[in-house]
Amino acid sequence: MKITASRVIRWSGLAAMAAGIIFAGIQPIHPPDVLSSVTTGTWAIITTLKTAMCLLILVGITGIYARQVEKAGWLGLAGFLLLILCWWLQSAYVFAETFIVPQLATSAPPFVVSFLGIASGNPGEMNIEPLPAIYSLGIGIPYMLGGLLFGIATLRAGILPRWAAGLLAVAAALTPAAALLPHDIQRLAEIPVGLAVAWLGYSLWSERREQALDPARGTGSRQLR
Numbered sequence: 634m635k636i637t638a639s640r641v642i643r644w645s646g647l648a649a650m651a652a653g654i655i656f657a658g659i660q661p662i663h664p665p666d667v668l669s670s671v672t673t674g675t676w677a678i679i680t681t682l683k684t685a686m687c688l689l690i691l692v693g694i695t696g697i698y699a700r701q702v703e704k705a706g707w708l709g710l711a712g713f714l715l716l717i718l719c720w721w722l723q724s725a726y727v728f729a730e731t732f733i734v735p736q737l738a739t740s741a742p743p744f745v746v747s748f749l750g751i752a753s754g755n756p757g758e759m760n761i762e763p764l765p766a767i768y769s770l771g772i773g774i775p776y777m778l779g780g781l782l783f784g785i786a787t788l789r790a791g792i793l794p795r796w797a798a799g800l801l802a803v804a805a806a807l808t809p810a811a812a813l814l815p816h817d818i819q820r821l822a823e824i825p826v827g828l829a830v831a832w833l834g835y836s837l838w839s840e841r842r843e844q845a846l847d848p849a850r851g852t853g854s855r856q857l858r
Contacts, residue, residue, distance in 0.1 A: 638699075641696070642696045642699055642700055642837065643696075643837065643838055643840075644696070644838075645692050645693055645695060645696020645697070645699070645834075645837065646693070646696055646697075646833075646834045646835065646836070646837030646838030646839075646840075647834065647838050648689040648690070648692040648693040648696065648834065649689070649690065649692075649693025649694065649696065649697060649830050649831065649833060649834025649837065650693070650830075650831045650834035650835045650838060651686075651689050651693075651831075651834075652686045652687075652689035652690035652693050652827075652830060652831075652834070653690075653693075653827045653828060653829070653830035653831025653832070653833075653834055654827070654831050655682050655683070655685065655686040655689070655827075656686055656690070656823060656826065656827030656830065656831075657823070657824045657825075657826075657827030657828050657831065658827070659679050659682055659683065659686075660820040660821055660823050660824050660827070661820070661821065661824075662675075662679070663679055663820055664676050664679060665817070666749040666750070666752060666753060667746075667749065668738060668742055668745055668746055668749070671730075671734050671735045671738050671745060671749070672735055672738050676735070677731075677735070680727060680730045680731035681731055683727045683730070683731070684724070684727050684728060684731050686727075687720055687723055687724035687727050688724065690720050690830065691717065691720050691721065691724070693830065693834050694713065694716050694717065694720070694783075694830075695713075695717070696834075696837060697787070697793065697833050697834070697837060698710075698713040698783075700792060700793065700837055701786075701787060701790040701792045701793065704789075704790035704791070704792060705786040705787065705789075705790050706786060706789075708782055708785060708786040708789070709782075709783065709786030709787070709790065711779075711782050712778075712779050712780070712781070712782030712783030712784070712785075712786055713779075713783060714779075715775040715778055715779025715782065715783075716775065716776075716779035716780065716783055718771060718775045718779075719771070719772050719775035719776045719779055722767065722768075722771045722772050723772050726751075726768065726772070729748070734748060734749070743758060743759040744759055744761065746758075746759070747759040747760075747761045748761060748764070751764060751765050751768045752768070753819075754812070773808075776805065776808065777805050777806070777808040777809065778805075779805070780801055780802065780804065780805025780806075780808075780826060781802050781805045781806045783801065783802075784798045784799065784800075784801035784802025784803070784805060784829070785798075785802050787801070787833070788802065793833050793836050793837065794832060794833070794836050796832075797829050797832035797833045797836065798829075798833070800825055800828065800829040800832070801826060801829035801830065801833070803825075804822070804825035804826045804829060805826060807822065808822070
């Protein structure tokens, strides 16, 4: 099978779809961010899925941007770079949740408690700076601002579904409001973002699939000429 740019973009749509489904699906069943959770089987399964999700969403966002790069403009580029920064750093935190934190649950519980408190904004007694600051400035703000800008740019480009782009922009913009809610409820606010990413990914994959199934598309005008 010949590897072409259109095929790679189509595969990236599958990556975005899978990442969005995982992101939305794990929120209602995510274990509490407490010390007793990190040694459970549920924690191991969910954090492994999150690790895969971070890698898939980096590929997916890149494909979505590549599909509309000529029309997304500087707004789209800014949103894309912010989202890449956000999920690149997020992958490091999730990797630690998956492979490092469970190993320290017995030997260094104060560190684990403080690390788990980063996401909820309630770090423990142990000083683990600059990790909370990096999380806030490198993940929280780029997540909100990047999703908003990328959603608006996708909406303006008019190539992928406008409703999905609008959902991404609105859900990302409401992130600061969700931060005022209890952490367990905050997770539910992530579901619309996951659904928007999955929707954009499906659109990208199905669009390329239709073109692949109809190789004669686009040749009619040349034949008429």
